[in-house]
Amino acid sequence: MNAVEIEQAISDLALQPFDTAEFPYALLAAFGNKEVTLKRLRSGNNNTSDIPDGVMLRNNIHIATCESGNVSETFTALLASAATAKGKAKFVLATDGQTLEAQELASGETIACAFEDFPNHFGFLLPLAGISTIKEIKDNPIDVRATGRLNKLYVELLRQNPAWAKDDRRSDMNHFMARLVFCFFAEDTGIFCDTGLFTQTVDRWSERSASNTHEVLSEIFRAMNLKPSERAAATPRLPAWANAFPYVNGGLFSGSTEAPRFTQMARTYLLHAGALNWREINPDIFGSMIQAVADDEERGALGMHYTSVPNILKVLNPLFLDDLRAALADAGDNERKLLNLRKRMARIRVFDPACGSGNFLVIAYKQMREIEAEINRRRNEAHLGSIIPLTNFRGIELRTFPAEIARLALIIAEFQCDVLYRGQKDALAEFLPLDAQNWIVCGNALRLDWLSICPPTGIGVKLLADDLFGIPLEQAQIDFENEGGETYICGNPPYKGNAKKTADQKQEMKDLLDGKIESWGLLDYVCGWFFKAHEYSKTTPAKFAFVATNSISQGQHVTGFWKPLFDDGLKFNFAVRSFKWTNLAANDAGVTVVCIGAGASVSTADIYDEDKRLTTKNINAYLMPSDDYWVTPITRPLSAIQPMLKGNYYGMSEHLIFDNEKRKAYLKAGLNPAFIRKFYGSSEIIKAKPRFCFWFPNDPPADVLAISDIEELLRQGTAAREKSKDAVSNGMVKRSHQFREMRSCDKYFFAIPVVSSENRNYLPIDLLDNESIISNKCFALYDAPIWTMALIASRLHWVWIGAVCVRLEMRFSYSNTLGWNTFPLPLLTEQNKADLTACAESILLARESHFPASIAELYDPEKMPENLRQAHERNDEVLERIYIGRRFKNDTERLEKLFELYAKMTAAEKNKPDMKAAKGRKKTS
Structure with a gap:
């Protein structure tokens, strides 16, 4: 469930007759708990409450x-309850159906x-559904409620x-x-x-049956498209009740005023939406949430597009x-400096080319209006209107509905700021009619x-839109002169x-990047968006910053994408390291993202990591405060370690x-x-659930x-390979009893899954015997020294792989040529190897003590056994200690040292012909 669905369920619950016995289960159901969970609680099996009529969900x-x-x-008894503490309850709640008290512990x-008022506090209780509490939602649920009401209305109208x-009428x-x-x-x-x-x-003049609701709405809209001077001569004549509405236009009510036909239910939904207090609407929240309303594919994610203000400010600040x-x-109270700053702000353009x-x-x-208001206050000019034009806030949006909502959200934001900083009277005096200029x-x-x-400065497109909101335009229509202004490009483009x-x-990427970025197809x-922003900034000075999944600063993106741009003069001005970008879905794991700001070269740059800020001379493409490093695949290990082979292609x-x-x-x-x-x-390595296979080193004898x-299986294999268009498979037709490769060990080998979760603190690696075979979904170190396991099972290697290897979504994708062969390791002494051997054996013994637990179970960060952790x-x-004589302070320091060592080792090896990057040849990764 998402926040919109939960709010509706809670609102429905508050309207039902209060049932003392049923309420706890109905409340839990409203927050998305499954029926099987409620059934166990009802039976008493999982209900550990020690309070009469209490229900305890652990x-x-x-x-x-x-x-x-x-x-x-x-309520006091719940707080003092031993069951509350033992069951690790996050909340306690008591009610008699008349009043309600609750506490987040x-x-x-x-x-x-x-x-009946507790639905207004549903945001307070959202953590019950696994949704992180958002302050704006918690304090004011109007945005969620409005989204839910409009969605119901939208769906009902489309049905009718x-x-x-x-497509031809959806706009x-x-x-x-x-x-x-x-x-x-x-x-x-x-x-x-x-x-x-x-x-x-609408309530008064439309029939309860809703038979004429569309006509009433059409007349209201027509009135707002007519200037007072035009109304007397309007044909047909405007109803007297419609004359109460002001002239608005600005494109919002121009063109056709037709409204869809309503059912009685749709009319009820409209009136319910109107009953909300829209004065409290937050355009930044509301607009973000409702963009799924008009999208059939996204409506199931209703309300989940919400982007929190703190996350947005991680880019804008x-x-x-x-x-x-x-x-x-x-500037302090210096009137001249304050005036110059205000003039500067009036010429700042903010451009979001994926504005939603x-x-x-x-x-x-x-935020800019807040700064401007403070300037005016210090200059004793609080009465002044804003000189920051909405048309300086540009956007591009693919879909028509979000684009319209973006314009409307900015209009609402402007009015709210005017009310806040100038007062209701002045705000109203200048609000209508709406401006017909188009900036989205x-x-x-x-x-x-x-x-x-x-x-760029001095180039304007001086056209006015007659129908701003009604016609999607692929051309800005603004009267623009912005001499000396600054441009900032920002946003949260689609990741994919x-x-x-x-x-x-894919075709868009090809048309944009082919011939400019060699590996564009993998990006x-x-x-x-980063590429177009860079090209834009080369024409006119601009800085830009986007949110992106953290894979953009790892693996193939670093050398394949960022290196050509860095070679072309791009520099990172700031970076916000990996953090979870969550939405309002229940139990949402979120996506791990970074924020990257770039533009012209600067003397210093800032890296933000959680609540810390580091100022540095350079941010490289791995988002490290270091020189620019470009890790590329190589055909043999850089360090003195055994080569790693891929498993058997199956x-x-x-x-x-x-x-x-x-x-x-x-x-x-x-x-x-x-x-x-x-x-x-x-998967079989991680879950400890192998399958089985035939293993015929030679032709199987007749008795086999x-x-x-x-024999029939091998015959079918031959037939399948004969039909294959793959040349290698065709070459295997005469040995359908074998895999393409027949790699195995003499005694034992280490198996490393190609794909694994990034949520574990260590990479998965397992020790297998000579009765085991791995597929090409794993890599192997055949009969390698035990101490090599200590390398792969280390936090150092986890950090390296996370930085330099390709990602599949957020999962690690291991590579021998890019991850193992490039791993920088100091020259080990025999004592070092002995110490690492002992460490690897201790890890294996700790795992063995929990047999038959799998890697998935043992390396769950929340449940990792203490002896294994130690x-x-x-x-x-x-x-x-082999690297620096002590433990590293954090992963950042680990990666800095690894890159430093990598640079030294590659510099020493650069003239060796067999160390050239594996370009143009078939990889084994």
């Missing part, structure tokens, strides 16, 4: 209902309210008006919804002369807002010319790794693989066990072929 909440008037006593924050759901539907949002906001903020004017007019605040501090519903632009605008462009950002949308790009997106989609060899039941059947039928091996891929279905700690200490 690691979640302790709830108790009580008789009328006993809420405070019951970690923070001590409480709520006390009338029972199927023609409006088709009309989206435009209609934008008009409604404006009306709801205007009637609650004084923009309309009477509070509630819109909702009350270091990009330019911190500099403005520093200039404000430096405009949340980055809205936050930038509101609807189109494909990777195909549009950004210079035409946010042109190579495998998830659509055919059209994340977001690279297109494509076109599926006929050789089977499960344990089949193995038992073959053995029972008389097959020699020597012809069967345990078969492991990445006669067993069960073996064995790894000891291993890390021994290895790290």
Whole structure:
């Protein structure tokens, strides 16, 4: 469930007759708990509450209902309950159906309210659904409620008006919804002369059956498109009740005023939405949340597009807002400096070429207005209007509805700022009619010319839009002169790794990058925005910063994408290292992202890591405060370590693989066990659940072929390989009893999965015997010294692989040529090897003591056994002392040392011909 769904469930629950026995289970269901969980609680098996009529869900909440008037006593009992502490409850809640009290135990924050009012506090309880509490949602749930109400209305209208759901009319539907949002906001903020004017007019003049609701709305919209001087002569004549609405236009109500037909339910949804207090709407939150309303594919993720203000500021603050605040501090009360700063701000353009519903632009605008208001206060000019124009906040958005909402969100933000800093009277006096200039462009950002949308100084496109909101435009329509202004490009473009790009997106990347970036086909989609921003900044001075998955600063992106741009003069101005970018979905794991700011070369740059800030001379493409390093694949290890080989390719060899039941059947039928091996891929290594395979070093004898279905399986394998277009498989036709490679060990080998989770603190590695075989989903060190395991199982190697290897989504993707062969290791003494051998053996022994637990179970960060954790700690200490004589302070210091050593080792080896990067040849990674 997401926050919108939870709010609706809680609101519905508050309206139901209070049932003392059922309420705790209904509350838990509203927060997404499954029926099987509730069934166990009802049966008493999992309910450890020690309070009468109490329900205790471990690691979640302790709830108790009580008789009328006993809420405070019951609440106190919950706090003192031993079950509350033992069950690690996050919340306690007591209610008698009339009042309700609750407390978040970690923070001590409480709520006390009338029972029917508790839906207004649903944000306080969101952690019950595994959703991190967002302060703006917690303090004011209007945005979530408004999103939910509009979504219900939208879905119902499309059901009633199927023609409006088709491509040729969907923009009309989206435009209609934008008009409604404006009306709801205007009637609650004084923009309309009477509070509630819109909702009350619809309620009064439309039939309860909703038969004429569309006609009433159409007349209201028509009125707002007519100037007072035009109304008397309007044909048809405007109804008297519609005359109460002011002239708005600005493109929002121009063009067709047709409205879709309503059902009685749709009319009810509209009135419910209008009953909310839209004065409290946050345009940066609301716009971000509702952009899924109009998208059929994304509606299931309703409300999950929310981007928190703190996350947005991680981009905007270091990009330019911190500099403005520093200039404000430096100005003090100096009127000349304050005036110069205000003039400077009036010429700043903020451009988001993936603006969605405009949340980055809205936050930038509101923050700049706050600084401007402080300037005016210090100059005793608080009465002055703002000189920061909305048209300086440009955007590109592919979809029409978010583009309309972005414009509307900025208009609402402007009005709210005027009310806050100048007062309601002055704000209203200048708000209507709306300006018809267009500053949000609807189109494909990777195909549009950004210079035409946010042109350099002195180049203007002086056209006015007659229908700003109704017609998607692929051309900015603004009256623009911005002599000497600064440009800042920012946003949160779509990430999409190579495998998830659509055919059209791949073509966009090809058209943009082919011939300029050699490995463009392997790049994340977001690279297109970085590339275009760099090209833009070469034409006119600009700084830019985007949010991107942290894979963009790892593996192939570093050498394949950033190196050509660095060679072309690009420099990172700031970077925010990896953090979780979560949304409002229940139990959302979030995606791990970075923020990268770039532009012209600067003398210093800043790296932000959690709450720390580091100023450095250079930020390299791995987001390290170091020189620029470019780690490329090499064909043999840089250090004195054994080469690593990939496992046996098993494509076109599926006929050789089977499960344990089949193995038992073959053995029972008389097959020699020597012809069967345990078969492991990445998943089988991590979960300790091998499959099995035939292993025939030579042609199988006739008596083996006669067993069960073996001969038939090999015949089918031959037939499949004969049909294959793969040349290698065709070459294996005459040996269908074998894999393409037949790699195995003499005694033992270490197996390293190619793909593994980034959530473990150590890379998975397992020791397998000579009765085991691995697929090409693993790498192997065959009969290698035991001490090599200590290297791979170390935090140092985890850090290195995380930085230099390719990522699959967020998972590690191991590589022998890029990860193992490049791993910089000091020359080891025999004593070093002996110490590391002992460490590896200790890790293996610690694992053995928990047999049959798998790597997945043993290396769960929350459940890792203490003896195994200590064995790894000891291993890390021994290895790290070899590098610097002590433990590293953190992963940043580890990576800095590894890069430093890598640079020295590659410099010493650069003239060796066999150390050249493995370019143009087939890799084994």
